Amino acid sequence: MLRQAWLIAAKDLRLEFRSRTAFLSSLVFTALVLAIFNFARDPTVLSGTDLAPGILWITFCFAGLLGLNRAFALERENRTLDGLLLAPVDRSALYLGKAIANLVFVGTVEAVALPLFAIFFNVPLWPVLGPLLGIVALATVGFVAIGTLLSAIAVNTRFAELMLPVLMLPFLVPPITGAVQLTARVFAARPLAELSGWLRLLVAYDVVVVVAALLVFEYTLDE
Amino acid sequence: MTAAPQSTRNAQSGAPALAVQGLSRAFGHVRALREVSFTLGRGEVLAVFGPNGAGKTTLLRILAGLLRPDAGSVALDGAPLVRGDAAQRRRLGLISHASLCYDGLTAAENLEFYGRLYELPDPRARAREALAGVALADRADTLTWSMSRGMLQRLAIARALLHEPDIVLLDEPFTGLDQHAAAGLREQLARLRSARRSVVLVTHNLEEGLDLATHVAIQVGGRFAHCAPRQGGVAEYRERYAHLTAGA
Numbered sequence: 028m029l030r031q032a033w034l035i036a037a038k039d040l041r042l043e044f045r046s047r048t049a050f051l052s053s054l055v056f057t058a059l060v061l062a063i064f065n066f067a068r069d070p071t072v073l074s075g076t077d078l079a080p081g082i083l084w085i086t087f088c089f090a091g092l093l094g095l096n097r098a099f100a101l102e103r104e105n106r107t108l109d110g111l112l113l114a115p116v117d118r119s120a121l122y123l124g125k126a127i128a129n130l131v132f133v134g135t136v137e138a139v140a141l142p143l144f145a146i147f148f149n150v151p152l153w154p155v156l157g158p159l160l161g162i163v164a165l166a167t168v169g170f171v172a173i174g175t176l177l178s179a180i181a182v183n184t185r186f187a188e189l190m191l192p193v194l195m196l197p198f199l200v201p202p203i204t205g206a207v208q209l210t211a212r213v214f215a216a217r218p219l220a221e222l223s224g225w226l227r228l229l230v231a232y233d234v235v236v237v238v239a240a241l242l243v244f245e246y247t248l249d250e
Numbered sequence: 251m252t253a254a255p256q257s258t259r260n261a262q263s264g265a266p267a268l269a270v271q272g273l274s275r276a277f278g279h280v281r282a283l284r285e286v287s288f289t290l291g292r293g294e295v296l297a298v299f300g301p302n303g304a305g306k307t308t309l310l311r312i313l314a315g316l317l318r319p320d321a322g323s324v325a326l327d328g329a330p331l332v333r334g335d336a337a338q339r340r341r342l343g344l345i346s347h348a349s350l351c352y353d354g355l356t357a358a359e360n361l362e363f364y365g366r367l368y369e370l371p372d373p374r375a376r377a378r379e380a381l382a383g384v385a386l387a388d389r390a391d392t393l394t395w396s397m398s399r400g401m402l403q404r405l406a407i408a409r410a411l412l413h414e415p416d417i418v419l420l421d422e423p424f425t426g427l428d429q430h431a432a433a434g435l436r437e438q439l440a441r442l443r444s445a446r447r448s449v450v451l452v453t454h455n456l457e458e459g460l461d462l463a464t465h466v467a468i469q470v471g472g473r474f475a476h477c478a479p480r481q482g483g484v485a486e487y488r489e490r491y492a493h494l495t496a497g498a
Contacts, residue, residue: 031367034363034366038355038363041354041355041359042352042354042355045354046354101352104353105348105349105350105351105352105353106347106348107351109314109346109348109350110351110409112315112316113339113342113350114339114364114367114368115336115337115367115368115369116336117334118334245334249318
Protein backbone atom coordinates (compact mmCIF):
# COMPACT_ATOMS: atom_id res chain seq x y z
CA MET A 28 0.00 0.00 0.00
CA LEU A 29 2.81 2.44 0.86
CA ARG A 30 4.50 1.78 -2.49
CA GLN A 31 1.29 2.62 -4.35
CA ALA A 32 0.75 5.69 -2.17
CA TRP A 33 4.25 6.90 -2.99
CA LEU A 34 3.67 6.32 -6.73
CA ILE A 35 0.57 8.51 -6.60
CA ALA A 36 2.28 11.17 -4.49
CA ALA A 37 5.33 11.24 -6.80
CA LYS A 38 3.06 11.62 -9.82
CA ASP A 39 1.16 14.52 -8.20
CA LEU A 40 4.39 16.25 -7.19
CA ARG A 41 5.87 15.80 -10.65
CA LEU A 42 2.73 17.35 -12.20
CA GLU A 43 2.89 20.26 -9.75
CA PHE A 44 6.63 20.71 -10.27
CA ARG A 45 6.03 21.01 -14.01
CA SER A 46 3.12 23.43 -13.87
CA ARG A 47 3.87 25.17 -10.54
CA THR A 48 0.43 26.77 -10.81
CA ALA A 49 -0.86 25.98 -7.33
CA PHE A 50 2.52 26.54 -5.71
CA LEU A 51 3.04 29.96 -7.26
CA SER A 52 -0.51 31.09 -6.54
CA SER A 53 -0.11 29.98 -2.89
CA LEU A 54 3.17 31.88 -2.59
CA VAL A 55 1.75 35.03 -4.15
CA PHE A 56 -1.24 34.78 -1.84
CA THR A 57 1.07 34.32 1.18
CA ALA A 58 3.20 37.34 0.28
CA LEU A 59 0.09 39.45 -0.33
CA VAL A 60 -1.58 38.56 2.97
CA LEU A 61 1.58 39.18 4.97
CA ALA A 62 2.23 42.47 3.20
CA ILE A 63 -1.36 43.70 3.68
CA PHE A 64 -1.43 42.81 7.37
CA ASN A 65 1.96 44.36 7.88
CA PHE A 66 0.99 47.69 6.35
CA ALA A 67 -2.51 47.66 7.87
CA ARG A 68 -1.34 47.50 11.49
CA ASP A 69 -0.07 50.45 13.49
CA PRO A 70 3.21 49.22 15.11
CA THR A 71 2.92 51.86 17.84
CA VAL A 72 -0.38 50.33 19.02
CA LEU A 73 0.06 46.62 18.26
CA SER A 74 3.37 44.81 18.28
CA GLY A 75 4.13 42.29 15.57
CA THR A 76 4.42 39.53 18.17
CA ASP A 77 0.85 40.12 19.39
CA LEU A 78 -0.61 39.82 15.93
CA ALA A 79 1.80 37.23 14.62
CA PRO A 80 0.15 33.94 15.71
CA GLY A 81 -3.24 34.77 14.19
CA ILE A 82 -1.79 36.14 10.97
CA LEU A 83 0.62 33.24 10.59
CA TRP A 84 -2.17 30.68 10.79
CA ILE A 85 -4.60 32.63 8.61
CA THR A 86 -1.89 32.71 5.97
CA PHE A 87 -1.03 29.01 6.29
CA CYS A 88 -4.69 28.04 6.32
CA PHE A 89 -5.78 29.87 3.16
CA ALA A 90 -2.55 29.29 1.23
CA GLY A 91 -2.89 25.58 2.05
CA LEU A 92 -6.50 25.57 0.85
CA LEU A 93 -5.34 26.70 -2.59
CA GLY A 94 -3.13 23.63 -2.77
CA LEU A 95 -5.70 21.20 -1.40
CA ASN A 96 -8.19 22.26 -4.05
CA ARG A 97 -5.78 21.05 -6.65
CA ALA A 98 -5.34 17.55 -5.16
CA PHE A 99 -8.38 15.95 -6.76
CA ALA A 100 -9.14 18.70 -9.28
CA LEU A 101 -6.21 17.47 -11.36
CA GLU A 102 -7.84 14.03 -11.47
CA ARG A 103 -10.93 15.54 -13.13
CA GLU A 104 -9.16 16.37 -16.37
CA ASN A 105 -9.42 13.41 -18.75
CA ARG A 106 -11.16 11.51 -15.92
CA THR A 107 -7.86 10.23 -14.61
CA LEU A 108 -9.57 9.41 -11.33
CA ASP A 109 -11.28 6.58 -13.23
CA GLY A 110 -7.83 5.35 -14.23
CA LEU A 111 -6.76 5.24 -10.58
CA LEU A 112 -9.99 3.54 -9.49
CA LEU A 113 -9.68 0.95 -12.27
CA ALA A 114 -6.13 0.06 -11.25
CA PRO A 115 -5.50 -2.53 -8.52
CA VAL A 116 -4.90 0.25 -6.01
CA ASP A 117 -6.28 0.19 -2.53
CA ARG A 118 -8.37 3.31 -1.95
CA SER A 119 -6.48 3.89 1.29
CA ALA A 120 -3.30 4.04 -0.79
CA LEU A 121 -4.96 6.62 -3.01
CA TYR A 122 -5.84 8.71 0.06
CA LEU A 123 -2.36 8.34 1.53
CA GLY A 124 -0.71 9.24 -1.79
CA LYS A 125 -2.79 12.38 -2.11
CA ALA A 126 -2.17 13.26 1.54
CA ILE A 127 1.60 12.81 1.18
CA ALA A 128 1.67 15.06 -1.90
CA ASN A 129 -0.45 17.64 -0.08
CA LEU A 130 1.80 17.46 2.96
CA VAL A 131 4.87 18.15 0.81
CA PHE A 132 3.02 20.96 -0.97
CA VAL A 133 1.71 22.68 2.17
CA GLY A 134 5.01 22.09 3.97
CA THR A 135 6.93 23.77 1.15
CA VAL A 136 4.57 26.76 1.14
CA GLU A 137 5.01 27.04 4.93
CA ALA A 138 8.79 26.76 4.62
CA VAL A 139 8.79 29.76 2.28
CA ALA A 140 6.14 31.66 4.25
CA LEU A 141 7.89 31.45 7.65
CA PRO A 142 10.95 33.55 6.73
CA LEU A 143 8.68 36.05 4.92
CA PHE A 144 6.57 36.25 8.06
CA ALA A 145 9.66 36.84 10.23
CA ILE A 146 10.79 39.65 7.93
CA PHE A 147 7.41 41.39 7.68
CA PHE A 148 6.56 41.18 11.38
CA ASN A 149 10.04 41.46 12.77
CA VAL A 150 9.55 38.31 14.83
CA PRO A 151 12.77 36.61 15.93
CA LEU A 152 12.19 33.04 14.77
CA TRP A 153 15.53 31.54 15.66
CA PRO A 154 15.01 31.25 19.46
CA VAL A 155 11.60 29.58 19.01
CA LEU A 156 12.29 27.69 15.79
CA GLY A 157 12.27 24.18 17.30
CA PRO A 158 8.95 24.39 19.15
CA LEU A 159 7.39 26.43 16.33
CA LEU A 160 8.31 23.81 13.71
CA GLY A 161 6.83 21.13 15.98
CA ILE A 162 3.54 23.04 16.24
CA VAL A 163 3.48 23.71 12.49
CA ALA A 164 4.12 20.03 11.76
CA LEU A 165 1.38 18.82 14.12
CA ALA A 166 -1.22 21.29 12.86
CA THR A 167 -0.29 20.69 9.22
CA VAL A 168 -0.79 16.93 9.52
CA GLY A 169 -4.36 17.46 10.77
CA PHE A 170 -5.01 20.19 8.22
CA VAL A 171 -3.84 18.02 5.33
CA ALA A 172 -5.57 14.89 6.61
CA ILE A 173 -9.01 16.51 6.78
CA GLY A 174 -8.36 18.63 3.68
CA THR A 175 -7.49 15.64 1.51
CA LEU A 176 -10.63 13.82 2.59
CA LEU A 177 -12.89 16.81 1.98
CA SER A 178 -11.18 17.60 -1.31
CA ALA A 179 -12.22 14.13 -2.53
CA ILE A 180 -15.81 14.83 -1.46
CA ALA A 181 -15.84 18.31 -3.00
CA VAL A 182 -14.39 17.27 -6.34
CA ASN A 183 -17.64 15.65 -7.48
CA THR A 184 -19.71 18.73 -6.69
CA ARG A 185 -20.45 21.46 -9.23
CA PHE A 186 -18.52 24.20 -7.45
CA ALA A 187 -15.64 22.20 -6.05
CA GLU A 188 -13.31 25.17 -5.53
CA LEU A 189 -15.95 26.96 -3.46
CA MET A 190 -17.18 23.85 -1.72
CA LEU A 191 -13.85 22.82 -0.19
CA PRO A 192 -13.44 25.91 2.06
CA VAL A 193 -17.13 25.75 3.03
CA LEU A 194 -16.80 22.10 4.05
CA MET A 195 -13.39 22.45 5.58
CA LEU A 196 -13.41 25.58 7.70
CA PRO A 197 -15.63 24.17 10.49
CA PHE A 198 -13.32 21.16 10.76
CA LEU A 199 -10.32 23.46 11.04
CA VAL A 200 -11.52 25.18 14.20
CA PRO A 201 -9.84 22.73 16.64
CA PRO A 202 -6.39 22.49 15.01
CA ILE A 203 -6.14 26.16 14.07
CA THR A 204 -7.29 27.27 17.54
CA GLY A 205 -4.73 24.95 19.08
CA ALA A 206 -2.00 26.08 16.74
CA VAL A 207 -2.70 29.78 17.34
CA GLN A 208 -2.77 29.31 21.10
CA LEU A 209 0.46 27.32 21.07
CA THR A 210 2.22 29.75 18.73
CA ALA A 211 1.23 32.70 20.94
CA ARG A 212 2.60 30.96 24.01
CA VAL A 213 5.82 29.99 22.27
CA PHE A 214 6.36 33.58 21.09
CA ALA A 215 5.67 34.79 24.64
CA ALA A 216 8.17 32.23 26.02
CA ARG A 217 5.58 30.70 28.31
CA PRO A 218 6.52 27.57 30.30
CA LEU A 219 6.09 24.12 28.72
CA ALA A 220 3.32 23.17 31.17
CA GLU A 221 1.07 25.79 29.57
CA LEU A 222 1.45 24.12 26.20
CA SER A 223 0.64 20.54 27.07
CA GLY A 224 -3.17 20.81 26.89
CA TRP A 225 -3.15 22.36 23.42
CA LEU A 226 -0.46 19.94 22.28
CA ARG A 227 -2.62 17.01 23.37
CA LEU A 228 -5.52 18.51 21.41
CA LEU A 229 -3.42 18.70 18.23
CA VAL A 230 -2.11 15.16 18.62
CA ALA A 231 -5.59 13.79 19.36
CA TYR A 232 -7.05 15.66 16.39
CA ASP A 233 -4.37 14.27 14.06
CA VAL A 234 -4.90 10.69 15.22
CA VAL A 235 -8.70 10.88 15.02
CA VAL A 236 -8.77 12.59 11.62
CA VAL A 237 -6.17 10.33 9.98
CA VAL A 238 -7.88 7.15 11.22
CA ALA A 239 -11.37 8.41 10.31
CA ALA A 240 -10.22 9.55 6.87
CA LEU A 241 -8.64 6.16 6.11
CA LEU A 242 -11.87 4.46 7.16
CA VAL A 243 -14.35 6.62 5.25
CA PHE A 244 -12.30 7.61 2.20
CA GLU A 245 -13.41 4.49 0.35
CA TYR A 246 -16.97 5.81 0.22
CA THR A 247 -16.19 9.37 -0.79
CA LEU A 248 -15.43 8.60 -4.42
CA ASP A 249 -18.64 6.68 -5.19
CA GLU A 250 -20.90 8.20 -7.82
CA MET B 251 -36.70 -7.66 -22.60
CA THR B 252 -33.86 -9.46 -20.95
CA ALA B 253 -31.85 -11.93 -22.91
CA ALA B 254 -28.86 -14.11 -22.28
CA PRO B 255 -26.99 -15.37 -25.33
CA GLN B 256 -25.35 -18.74 -25.30
CA SER B 257 -21.70 -18.45 -24.63
CA THR B 258 -18.52 -20.37 -24.57
CA ARG B 259 -17.95 -21.43 -21.00
CA ASN B 260 -14.72 -21.22 -19.13
CA ALA B 261 -13.21 -24.63 -19.60
CA GLN B 262 -11.85 -24.76 -16.06
CA SER B 263 -14.60 -23.36 -13.90
CA GLY B 264 -17.54 -23.90 -16.22
CA ALA B 265 -18.56 -20.29 -15.56
CA PRO B 266 -18.64 -17.66 -18.29
CA ALA B 267 -15.86 -15.08 -18.29
CA LEU B 268 -18.45 -12.37 -17.66
CA ALA B 269 -21.95 -12.95 -16.31
CA VAL B 270 -24.33 -10.07 -15.80
CA GLN B 271 -27.64 -10.62 -14.09
CA GLY B 272 -30.47 -8.13 -13.71
CA LEU B 273 -28.38 -4.96 -13.63
CA SER B 274 -30.35 -1.81 -12.88
CA ARG B 275 -29.20 1.69 -12.08
CA ALA B 276 -31.00 4.99 -11.70
CA PHE B 277 -29.69 8.53 -11.39
CA GLY B 278 -32.38 10.34 -9.43
CA HIS B 279 -35.61 9.63 -11.30
CA VAL B 280 -33.80 8.70 -14.54
CA ARG B 281 -33.52 4.93 -14.92
CA ALA B 282 -30.32 4.55 -16.92
CA LEU B 283 -30.19 0.77 -16.81
CA ARG B 284 -33.07 -1.69 -16.45
CA GLU B 285 -32.56 -5.37 -15.68
CA VAL B 286 -29.77 -6.02 -18.14
CA SER B 287 -28.55 -9.61 -18.27
CA PHE B 288 -26.07 -11.41 -20.48
CA THR B 289 -23.16 -13.81 -20.34
CA LEU B 290 -19.97 -13.69 -22.32
CA GLY B 291 -17.44 -16.46 -22.76
CA ARG B 292 -13.76 -16.30 -23.57
CA GLY B 293 -13.01 -15.11 -27.07
CA GLU B 294 -16.48 -13.65 -27.47
CA VAL B 295 -17.20 -10.07 -28.44
CA LEU B 296 -20.48 -8.46 -27.47
CA ALA B 297 -21.28 -5.35 -29.50
CA VAL B 298 -23.81 -3.11 -27.78
CA PHE B 299 -25.60 -0.64 -30.03
CA GLY B 300 -28.04 2.00 -28.96
CA PRO B 301 -29.06 5.62 -29.33
CA ASN B 302 -27.69 8.38 -27.12
CA GLY B 303 -28.89 8.07 -23.54
CA ALA B 304 -29.67 4.36 -23.85
CA GLY B 305 -27.47 3.57 -20.83
CA LYS B 306 -24.54 2.01 -22.66
CA THR B 307 -21.85 3.96 -20.80
CA THR B 308 -23.58 3.30 -17.47
CA LEU B 309 -23.45 -0.42 -18.29
CA LEU B 310 -19.72 -0.27 -19.03
CA ARG B 311 -18.97 1.74 -15.89
CA ILE B 312 -20.77 -0.84 -13.77
CA LEU B 313 -18.93 -3.69 -15.52
CA ALA B 314 -15.64 -1.87 -14.84
CA GLY B 315 -16.52 -1.54 -11.15
CA LEU B 316 -16.59 2.25 -11.32
CA LEU B 317 -20.27 2.47 -10.52
CA ARG B 318 -22.40 0.45 -8.13
CA PRO B 319 -25.62 -0.99 -9.55
CA ASP B 320 -28.86 -0.43 -7.66
CA ALA B 321 -29.75 -4.04 -8.34
CA GLY B 322 -28.27 -7.04 -10.07
CA SER B 323 -24.83 -8.59 -10.15
CA VAL B 324 -21.68 -8.95 -12.23
CA ALA B 325 -19.47 -12.02 -11.99
CA LEU B 326 -16.05 -12.72 -13.49
CA ASP B 327 -15.49 -16.45 -14.02
CA GLY B 328 -18.33 -17.08 -11.59
CA ALA B 329 -16.88 -14.90 -8.81
CA PRO B 330 -18.92 -11.83 -7.92
CA LEU B 331 -17.23 -8.57 -8.90
CA VAL B 332 -15.88 -7.07 -5.69
CA ARG B 333 -14.77 -3.46 -5.88
CA GLY B 334 -11.62 -3.82 -3.82
CA ASP B 335 -10.45 -7.06 -5.41
CA ALA B 336 -7.05 -6.29 -6.96
CA ALA B 337 -6.92 -9.57 -8.90
CA GLN B 338 -10.23 -8.79 -10.60
CA ARG B 339 -9.05 -5.26 -11.42
CA ARG B 340 -6.05 -6.70 -13.23
CA ARG B 341 -8.43 -8.68 -15.43
CA LEU B 342 -10.37 -5.61 -16.61
CA GLY B 343 -9.41 -2.98 -19.14
CA LEU B 344 -11.55 0.02 -20.06
CA ILE B 345 -11.40 2.43 -22.96
CA SER B 346 -13.80 5.25 -22.15
CA HIS B 347 -14.70 8.60 -23.70
CA ALA B 348 -11.73 10.20 -21.93
CA SER B 349 -8.09 9.15 -22.26
CA LEU B 350 -7.59 8.70 -18.46
CA CYS B 351 -4.10 10.12 -19.05
CA TYR B 352 -2.47 13.14 -17.41
CA ASP B 353 -1.95 16.19 -19.61
CA GLY B 354 1.21 17.15 -17.73
CA LEU B 355 2.95 13.81 -18.31
CA THR B 356 4.40 12.46 -21.53
CA ALA B 357 2.82 9.48 -23.26
CA ALA B 358 5.55 7.17 -21.94
CA GLU B 359 5.34 8.59 -18.40
CA ASN B 360 1.58 8.05 -18.35
CA LEU B 361 1.90 4.42 -19.36
CA GLU B 362 4.84 3.85 -17.05
CA PHE B 363 2.84 5.27 -14.15
CA TYR B 364 -0.05 2.92 -14.86
CA GLY B 365 2.39 0.05 -15.43
CA ARG B 366 3.78 0.60 -11.94
CA LEU B 367 0.29 0.75 -10.44
CA TYR B 368 -0.46 -2.59 -12.11
CA GLU B 369 2.90 -3.89 -10.84
CA LEU B 370 4.02 -4.92 -14.31
CA PRO B 371 7.59 -6.21 -14.62
CA ASP B 372 9.78 -3.54 -16.29
CA PRO B 373 7.01 -0.95 -16.71
CA ARG B 374 9.27 1.37 -18.72
CA ALA B 375 9.92 -1.23 -21.40
CA ARG B 376 6.26 -2.29 -21.35
CA ALA B 377 5.19 1.33 -21.86
CA ARG B 378 7.46 1.70 -24.92
CA GLU B 379 6.20 -1.60 -26.28
CA ALA B 380 2.56 -0.56 -25.81
CA LEU B 381 3.21 2.79 -27.53
CA ALA B 382 4.78 0.97 -30.46
CA GLY B 383 1.67 -1.20 -30.62
CA VAL B 384 -0.50 1.86 -31.30
CA ALA B 385 2.05 3.54 -33.60
CA LEU B 386 2.99 6.19 -31.05
CA ALA B 387 6.60 5.15 -30.47
CA ASP B 388 7.84 8.43 -31.95
CA ARG B 389 5.55 10.36 -29.56
CA ALA B 390 6.73 8.64 -26.38
CA ASP B 391 8.23 11.83 -24.98
CA THR B 392 5.44 14.15 -26.07
CA LEU B 393 3.32 15.74 -23.34
CA THR B 394 -0.20 14.48 -23.86
CA TRP B 395 -1.82 17.94 -23.77
CA SER B 396 -0.20 18.61 -27.13
CA MET B 397 -1.51 15.42 -28.75
CA SER B 398 -4.33 15.34 -31.28
CA ARG B 399 -7.67 13.67 -30.50
CA GLY B 400 -6.70 10.62 -32.53
CA MET B 401 -3.33 10.27 -30.83
CA LEU B 402 -4.98 10.56 -27.41
CA GLN B 403 -7.42 7.83 -28.35
CA ARG B 404 -4.54 5.59 -29.40
CA LEU B 405 -2.79 6.37 -26.13
CA ALA B 406 -6.02 5.47 -24.29
CA ILE B 407 -6.06 2.14 -26.11
CA ALA B 408 -2.43 1.49 -25.15
CA ARG B 409 -3.24 2.34 -21.52
CA ALA B 410 -6.27 0.06 -21.40
CA LEU B 411 -4.39 -2.89 -22.88
CA LEU B 412 -1.11 -2.24 -21.07
CA HIS B 413 -1.69 -4.92 -18.44
CA GLU B 414 -3.15 -7.39 -20.96
CA PRO B 415 -6.60 -7.65 -19.39
CA ASP B 416 -8.70 -10.65 -20.31
CA ILE B 417 -11.96 -8.69 -20.25
CA VAL B 418 -11.84 -5.53 -22.33
CA LEU B 419 -14.58 -2.89 -22.16
CA LEU B 420 -14.66 -0.35 -24.97
CA ASP B 421 -16.82 2.75 -25.12
CA GLU B 422 -16.89 4.19 -28.65
CA PRO B 423 -13.24 3.24 -29.24
CA PHE B 424 -13.22 4.38 -32.89
CA THR B 425 -14.06 7.99 -31.99
CA GLY B 426 -11.42 10.38 -33.28
CA LEU B 427 -9.40 7.73 -35.10
CA ASP B 428 -8.42 8.21 -38.72
CA GLN B 429 -8.82 5.32 -41.15
CA HIS B 430 -5.32 4.01 -40.56
CA ALA B 431 -5.66 4.12 -36.77
CA ALA B 432 -9.15 2.57 -36.94
CA ALA B 433 -7.73 -0.29 -39.00
CA GLY B 434 -5.01 -0.70 -36.38
CA LEU B 435 -7.61 -0.87 -33.61
CA ARG B 436 -9.65 -3.43 -35.57
CA GLU B 437 -6.51 -5.55 -35.87
CA GLN B 438 -5.86 -5.21 -32.15
CA LEU B 439 -9.42 -6.24 -31.31
CA ALA B 440 -9.17 -9.20 -33.67
CA ARG B 441 -5.97 -10.21 -31.89
CA LEU B 442 -7.76 -9.93 -28.53
CA ARG B 443 -10.51 -12.19 -29.83
CA SER B 444 -8.08 -14.78 -31.12
CA ALA B 445 -6.23 -14.58 -27.79
CA ARG B 446 -9.58 -15.59 -26.26
CA ARG B 447 -10.13 -12.30 -24.46
CA SER B 448 -13.72 -11.26 -23.85
CA VAL B 449 -14.75 -7.91 -25.23
CA VAL B 450 -17.77 -5.68 -24.62
CA LEU B 451 -17.84 -3.03 -27.31
CA VAL B 452 -20.22 -0.08 -27.14
CA THR B 453 -20.57 1.81 -30.39
CA HIS B 454 -22.95 3.74 -32.62
CA ASN B 455 -21.30 2.38 -35.71
CA LEU B 456 -23.01 -0.82 -36.86
CA GLU B 457 -20.34 -1.68 -39.45
CA GLU B 458 -17.46 -1.30 -36.98
CA GLY B 459 -19.26 -3.21 -34.25
CA LEU B 460 -20.58 -6.06 -36.37
CA ASP B 461 -17.19 -6.56 -37.98
CA LEU B 462 -15.89 -7.90 -34.67
CA ALA B 463 -18.99 -9.07 -32.82
CA THR B 464 -19.84 -12.64 -31.96
CA HIS B 465 -22.88 -11.40 -30.03
CA VAL B 466 -25.06 -8.37 -30.56
CA ALA B 467 -27.18 -6.35 -28.14
CA ILE B 468 -29.38 -3.37 -28.91
CA GLN B 469 -29.99 -1.21 -25.87
CA VAL B 470 -32.96 1.11 -25.77
CA GLY B 471 -34.15 3.08 -22.74
CA GLY B 472 -31.78 1.22 -20.43
CA ARG B 473 -32.99 -2.23 -21.49
CA PHE B 474 -31.52 -4.80 -23.84
CA ALA B 475 -34.24 -4.86 -26.50
CA HIS B 476 -32.23 -7.48 -28.36
CA CYS B 477 -29.39 -9.70 -27.18
CA ALA B 478 -28.31 -12.78 -29.11
CA PRO B 479 -25.41 -14.36 -30.98
CA ARG B 480 -24.74 -12.50 -34.17
CA GLN B 481 -26.77 -13.76 -37.12
CA GLY B 482 -27.07 -11.92 -40.38
CA GLY B 483 -25.35 -8.99 -41.99
CA VAL B 484 -25.20 -5.25 -41.54
CA ALA B 485 -28.38 -4.64 -43.57
CA GLU B 486 -30.45 -6.93 -41.36
CA TYR B 487 -29.11 -5.38 -38.17
CA ARG B 488 -29.65 -1.90 -39.54
CA GLU B 489 -33.28 -2.74 -40.15
CA ARG B 490 -33.64 -4.35 -36.73
CA TYR B 491 -31.92 -1.38 -35.05
CA ALA B 492 -34.19 1.10 -36.81
CA HIS B 493 -37.25 -0.90 -35.77
CA LEU B 494 -36.24 -1.25 -32.12
CA THR B 495 -35.07 2.32 -31.66
CA ALA B 496 -37.95 3.97 -33.49
CA GLY B 497 -39.27 6.68 -31.21
CA ALA B 498 -36.41 6.29 -28.69
